[in-house]
Amino acid sequence: MKCFEFNQLAAYVDDDVLSQEEKKHVEKHLEFCPSCREVVTALQKEDAFLQAAIQSPVLPSEFDDEVLSKLEPYQPKKKKWNWPYQLLTAASIVLAFGLGASFLSDMEKSDTGNSETPVVQEEKEELYSVEDEGVLLEVTDVRASPLKIEVFYRLKPEEAVLEDFLKKLNVNHLSQVGDDYESLPPSGKIVDLNGQELPQSEVSLGSNGWTQNSVVIKPAKNDELPLPDTFRAQIEFKDLFMQEGEWKLEIPIDVTEAKKLTKSNSYNIDFMYDDFNAGPIEWELSTNAHKLQFYAEYTKDKRDQLKEIMKARDNEELTPMIMPELSILNSAGEELLIDGVNLESHMGESFIFDYDFANRVKGMDVTESLPRSEALTLRLEGFRLEEPENTQFALTEGMEKTDKNGWTIESVTVEENTTNSKVVSIIGKTTISKLESFIVEVSSDKEWVAKEDINTTVTNDGTFIIHTNMPNSITNYQLDITSVTKWYENEREIMLW
Numbered sequence: 001m002k003c004f005e006f007n008q009l010a011a012y013v014d015d016d017v018l019s020q021e022e023k024k025h026v027e028k029h030l031e032f033c034p035s036c037r038e039v040v041t042a043l044q045k046e047d048a049f050l051q052a053a054i055q056s057p058v059l060p061s062e063f064d065d066e067v068l069s070k071l072e073p074y075q076p077k078k079k080k081w082n083w084p085y086q087l088l089t090a091a092s093i094v095l096a097f098g099l100g101a102s103f104l105s106d107m108e109k110s111d112t113g114n115s116e117t118p119v120v121q122e123e124k125e126e127l128y129s130v131e132d133e134g135v136l137l138e139v140t141d142v143r144a145s146p147l148k149i150e151v152f153y154r155l156k157p158e159e160a161v162l163e164d165f166l167k168k169l170n171v172n173h174l175s176q177v178g179d180d181y182e183s184l185p186p187s188g189k190i191v192d193l194n195g196q197e198l199p200q201s202e203v204s205l206g207s208n209g210w211t212q213n214s215v216v217i218k219p220a221k222n223d224e225l226p227l228p229d230t231f232r233a234q235i236e237f238k239d240l241f242m243q244e245g246e247w248k249l250e251i252p253i254d255v256t257e258a259k260k261l262t263k264s265n266s267y268n269i270d271f272m273y274d275d276f277n278a279g280p281i282e283w284e285l286s287t288n289a290h291k292l293q294f295y296a297e298y299t300k301d302k303r304d305q306l307k308e309i310m311k312a313r314d315n316e317e318l319t320p321m322i323m324p325e326l327s328i329l330n331s332a333g334e335e336l337l338i339d340g341v342n343l344e345s346h347m348g349e350s351f352i353f354d355y356d357f358a359n360r361v362k363g364m365d366v367t368e369s370l371p372r373s374e375a376l377t378l379r380l381e382g383f384r385l386e387e388p389e390n391t392q393f394a395l396t397e398g399m400e401k402t403d404k405n406g407w408t409i410e411s412v413t414v415e416e417n418t419t420n421s422k423v424v425s426i427i428g429k430t431t432i433s434k435l436e437s438f439i440v441e442v443s444s445d446k447e448w449v450a451k452e453d454i455n456t457t458v459t460n461d462g463t464f465i466i467h468t469n470m471p472n473s474i475t476n477y478q479l480d481i482t483s484v485t486k487w488y489e490n491e492r493e494i495m496l497w
Helices: 006-013 020-030 034-055 065-070 090-097 101-112 159-169 256-260 300-313
Strands: 128-132 135-144 149-157 187-191 200-205 212-219 230-240 243-254 263-267 276-285 289-298 321-329 336-346 350-361 377-396 402-404 407-416 421-430 435-444 452-457 463-471 476-495
Touching (some): 006 034, 020 034, 135 230, 149 159, 149 243, 187 212, 276 377, 289 321, 321 336, 321 350, 377 407, 421 435, 421 476, 452 463
Antiparallel strands (some): 200 212, 230 243, 289 350, 321 377, 336 350, 402 407, 407 421, 435 452, 435 476
16 A cells, blocks of 8 residues: 655645545545554644644743754655645744744643544554455564463555455445454464464454454363463464455464463352352463453252242243452552453353453553563452342232232332323332342233333332333233342452462
């Protein structure tokens, strides 16, 4: 892709110069060219600089050398379009120089992250590359540990390929593609230096953007075939930008140092409740990723109770779940990003949660990791339980109090909403402990009235109010409590590293 000349990019920054078609042509190029993006960013900053200067009521009295020292001329690249456009007039140059160092200092402060103008970082040099069917794939970074191998890459399609791709999807920019198009996922594996395939548990794509992305390979533990210190990652794409081709790379991986910094441990204290138990907690920490495993199971009496409810419900979707609420914090109290959670359930009776954490916090670049000396703490807030419920009430307006299975309906009132509908308010209370919320299905004795699922919260004393809209002609209602959510608070902090 050939770059635009300086005055062409300046014309793009000025909203009144280019036609919409010309702007779209520039924007397509900017998506893939960091050099031109950097020029556009500088021009946008300069424009903001001048606008602020024009609106400034007082100008500094002296001509500041610091301003002159910081103005670096841009060397234009090969000319592509012949647009007659001059960016800075003599008056604007004089105005910019006359502002002095104090204003420039404010502009420099805005580059620390508080500015609305994005800062374009210098493009990394590629480590490996392969090109086919007009699409260049460049590997820019490799981060590897015994827990995760991540290969970062960028894509550079030729203009004709990009235009054809966008045309096929009937969009103007890649930002509009979203989930409407998914290319074939890459195949990936890890092999030793003799070519023997090593065990792996997952191959997936990262989610760092359309042209800047990564391939993730997670090794699996295998005592018979342990992960060696050095091996190779083989990655292959068959479809990029709707082009069928072959983009194949073999990348050397060295985890010698990462192995030394990888640590495993466990927390053997169990969390005991009347209905369920949880623990132990096991974890493994490394340079770019962390794994944490949490075990939980219902007590025998609770399992028997839930089996009866599920049998009466005969609904496979309404199954129990015990979910720990936890996070990992660094020494500054920032939460590490979660890469994913895998749940293994045995008949809805016991559960194993496998958490994958990235060794970074929000705001860090995807290729960065926290230093391995960073103190890490597991913060457990408690446990949230989702369980099926099988309690029904037949209700009428103005009825007396009725109760069943720890639930009480105290009143049913109505208020006219429109000439055809009314608001029905069902007020009640429950004695079920730890209840946070529940889901009810409200229907009527008329088949033509659609059922409504309502998520209802519960106050600390167990009180709840359910509001639903009904036709004015309906006076009888069925209330079916289908599932409940309970919250067991248990704040605890455990030092991991």
